[in-house]
Amino acid sequence: MAVQRIEVITGAGGRRTYSAEEKIRLVGEAHGGRGAVVAVARRHGVCTSLIYRWRRQFKSGELSAAAPSFVPVHVLEGPPSAGLLSPTKTPSAPEPAPSAERRAALVEVVLANGRVLRVAEDIAPATLRRLVGALDSP
Numbered sequence: 001m002a003v004q005r006i007e008v009i010t011g012a013g014g015r016r017t018y019s020a021e022e023k024i025r026l027v028g029e030a031h032g033g034r035g036a037v038v039a040v041a042r043r044h045g046v047c048t049s050l051i052y053r054w055r056r057q058f059k060s061g062e063l064s065a066a067a068p069s070f071v072p073v074h075v076l077e078g079p080p081s082a083g084l085l086s087p088t089k090t091p092s093a094p095e096p097a098p099s100a101e102r103r104a105a106l107v108e109v110v111l112a113n114g115r116v117l118r119v120a121e122d123i124a125p126a127t128l129r130r131l132v133g134a135l136d137s138p
Contacts, residue, residue: 026040061126119131
């Protein structure tokens, strides 16, 4: 008589979703190369191709631990003050208006910790994400 194994799957089924923090944690565990990726995938029941995809997303800046959120935007009259980063908690007093070309060339982002980041309007989104991630700590 042959013994046959039957696996019973219960629960809602469907695809499992992973939070950004879980993905980053698994990518960090799998940092040792191909053998490490396979070991992490087996240990956590994840397909190796997912870990490789998450690794590419992490390197490109597409995957980050900070969840996107909406923040208030205030449009101020006057130019951004000199310098790329200002630790001030509130915008400085307006200076004389620069030319329209100069005004349109910079974007000012006030981070949650109060720092102000001024960047060119054509900055790459991945670069901006890395800058905000590095500077948005208390």
